[in-house]
C-alpha cells in the first residue's frame with residue numbers, strides 16, 4: 022500500500038468534500054422530494070431548480086447568532102452538535118467506495134462503524150440533556166431507548182452476514198459479493214444460505230432508518246409532541262450541524278446497507294464494477310428513506326419498541342440460527 | 352398468534368400500498384399556484400375592502416352622505432363628512448375614510464346603502480408595516496382611479 | 498396504552514404545553530404533570546383568545562353581530578352563522594323562503610366538508626404524517642373556491658341573513674359542486690383510506706387509545722363526533738331537526754368503541770353523509786326568492802329563544818334573551834369544543850405524552866371557539 026503522506030491528505034479532502042456536499046444537498050433533495058410527493062414545487066427560486074438553496078440556507082445559518090440559553094450546560098451544549106458530525110465523518114474512513122477507493126482498510130471495520138454509530142447517539146443525548154429543556158430531555162431519553170432497541174436486531178443481522186463471509190472487513194464483505202446481483206447477500210443463491218436473506222435485509226434497513234432517527238421512527242424530534250426534541254434550543258449553526266449530522270448518518274447507513282447486502286460497488290450484471298454503482302445504490306436507498314418519511318405517520322415510542330422486541334429481534338435471531346445451521350450443514 | 356402474523360403481513364401490505372400512492376403522486380405535475388408569478392383571478396363576489404362607486408353621468412360619487420353605512424358598520428370603520436355647496440340641493444361628499452384595520456369585510460355597509468354608492472374592491476395584495484397605511488381615503492382613491 | 502401509574506411525589510415534573518406548541522393548533526395551554534412520559538394530571542388553561550363575543554352582542558344590533566359568529570369556529574363558520582340566524586328568526590318570527598333553506602344546507606354541508614378535511618389533515622400532522630395534509634388541502638381548496646364564488650370570502654363567511662342568504666347561487670356553483678363531489682368520491686378511497694385509514698401505523702396509534710365512555714360524555718356534555726364515537730346516536734340534525742334537514746335521507750354514523758379510531762371513523766363517514774346531503778339538496782333545489790323581506794332594524798318581542806345546530810364539532814347552541822330592544826339583552830353561545838375539551842383532563846390521565854396529544858387531536862379543537 023502506498024504510505025506516502027499524500028494519500029491521507031487526499032482522502033481527507035475527498036471525504037470532507039463528499040460529506041459536505043451530501044450533507045448540504047440531501048437537505049435540498051429531501052425538500053424537493055417531499056414537495057413533489059405532495060405535488061408542490063419545493064425550492065425553486067435560488068438557482069436552477071433551487072439548486073443553490075443549500076448555500077443560501079448555509080449563509081443564513083452561519084450569520085445567525087449562536088444563542089446559548091441561560092440554564093444550559095454551556096460546554097456540553099457546544100460540544101453536542103460537533104459530536105453529531107464527527108462519528109459520521111470518521112465512519113467514512115473505512116467505507117470502501119470501490120475496490121481501491123478506501124482510506125484505510127481495517128480488518129474490523131464493521132465493528133468500528135457500529136461503535137461510531139453509538140457515539141452519534143451520545144450527541145443527541147448530550148444536546149438534549151445540556152439544553153435544560155424538558156422537551157429536549159424527554160427526547161434524549163427516547164433516543165437512548167430507541168437506539169438500544171434497534172441496535173440489537175441490527176447487530177444480529179450483521180453477525181449473520183459476517184458468518185457468511187467469514188470476515189469483519191467491509192472490503193472483504195463487498196469483495197465476496199462481486200459478479201452479478203445473484204451474488205449479492207440479499208439474493209444470495211449459492212452456498213446453501215439463501216432466499217430468506219431478504220428478511221435480513223428488511224430488518225437491517227428498518228433498523229438503519231430507526232438508528233438515524235428518521236420518520237416514521239423520528240421519536241427524538243417528533244415536532245407535534247416535543248416541538249423539535251433535542252434541537253429545541255439550538256439555533257444557527259448548532260442546528261445546522263445537527264441537520265448535517267443527520268444527513269451524514271443517513272449516507273453512512275445507506276453505504277453500510279449497500280456494502281452488506283447489495284454488493285458494494287459490484288455491478289448487477291457482472292461487468293463494469295466501480296464507484297458509480299456504489300453511488301447509484303446509495304442514492305436509491307437514500308431516496309427510499311426520504312420517500313418513506315413523507316408517506317407515513319410517526320409511530321409511538323411503545324409501538325416502536327414493540328416492533329423491535331416482538332418482531333425484529335425474534336426474526337433476526339431465527340435468521341441467524343437458520344443461517345448458522347446451513348453453514349454447518351453445507 | 353394469528354393476530355401477530357396478521358399485523359406483520361397485513362401491516363406490510365398497507366405500508367406498501369401507501370408507498371405506491373405517494374410514488375405515483377411524485378410523478379404528477381404540481382397543483383399549487385406559483386403566486387408571485389401567477390396571479391389569481393378574483394371571483395366576481397370577492398370581498399376586498401370597500402370602495403366608492405362613481406356615478407356614470409356626473410362623474411361624481413354616488414354617495415349622498417346619508418350616513419347609513421357608518422351606522423350599520425359593526426366596528427365603526429367608516430368616517431365621512433359632507434357639505435352642501437351653495438346653490439345645490441344635495442350634499443356632496445368631502446371625506447370618506449375607511450379604517451381597514453378594524454374592518455371585518457362583512458358587507459353591512461354595502462347592504463345598508465340604498466344608493467349603490469359603495470362596493471367591494473378586488474384588491475387583495477395589501478401589505479404594509481405601518482398601521483396608517485390602512486386608513487384609506489376612499490374619495491382620493493376614486494379620483495385616482497379615473 | 499394506559500399503564501398503572503406508580504408515581505413518586507418528588508419525581509413528577511410540570512410540562513407546560515402551549516400556548517405556543519405545534520400540537521395545540523392555537524393558543525391553548527395545557528399544564529401537564531408528568532411522570533417520565535406518562536401524564537399524571539392534565540389541566541387545560543383557557544382564555545388566551547377570549548374576545549367577549551357574548552358581551553359584544555349586547556351593544557350592537559342583531560345584524561351587526563353577524564360577522565362575529567364566523568369568528569368563533571372559523572373552520573365551520575357557516576354553521577355558526579346558521580345557529581345565530583335561526584335563533585333570531587325564531588325570535589322575530591321570520592319565515593325563510595324554501596330556496597334559501599336549501600342553499601343554507603348546501604353551503605353548511607360544504608363547509609362541514611372543509612372542516613372535516615382540515616381536521617383530518619391537522620390530525621395527521623399531529624401524528625407526524627405530512628403528505629396527507631397537502632392532499633386534503635388540495636380537495637379543501639376546491640370547496641373554498643366554490644364557497645368564495647357564492648359568499649365572497651374563503652374562511653370567515655358572513656353569508657346568511659335573517660330571512661335568507663346574502664345572494665343566490667348560480668349554475669356554475671351547482672355544476673362545480675357536483676364535479677367536486679365526484680372528485681372527492683374518487684379520491685376518498687385512495688388518498689384517505691388506502692394511504693391513511695388502513696395504514697398499520699395509524700391503526701396502531703389510534704386503536705384502544707383515548708377511550709371515552711358514554712358516562713363521561715354525559716358528564717361533560719360532549720357532543721358531535723366525540724359523542725357519536727362513544728356509541729350515542731345524537732345529532733341535532735336528526736334529533737331536533739331544523740331547516741330542511743328532515744327532507745334528506747342521511748345516516749348518523751355511530752361507533753361503539755369510544756377510542757380515537759372510532760372518532761376518526763365517525764368523521765370519515767360524515768364526509769360521505771355530507772356529500773349525500775349536498776347531492777340530494779342540489780337535486781331538489783326549488784326556485785324562488787332567496788331572501789324574505791325583513792325590516793332593516795329588527796326588534797323582536799321580549800322573550801327567551803333558543804336554537805341549536807349541528808356544527809362539525811358538535812352541537813352549537815344559541816340562547817337569545819330579548820327585551821324588545823334593537824340588540825340582544827343577553828346572548829349565550831354554547832360552543833361544543835368547550836365541553837369536549839373539558840374531558841381531556843380526565844381521559845388523558847395515565848396516558849403517554851404522544852398518545853395524549855393524539856387524543857387531543859382526535860377531539861378536533863378549535864381554540865377561538867372555546868374561549869369565544
Ligand code: SF4
Pocket residue numbers: 401423424425426427428429453454455456457458459460461
Ligand atoms: S365591511 Fe363591515 S366592517 Fe367593513 S366597513 Fe363595511 S360594515 Fe364596516
Ligand code: SF4
Pocket residue numbers: 413414415416417418419420421431463464465466467468469
Ligand atoms: S350609505 Fe351609501 S349613500 Fe349613505 S353615506 Fe354611506 S355610501 Fe353614502
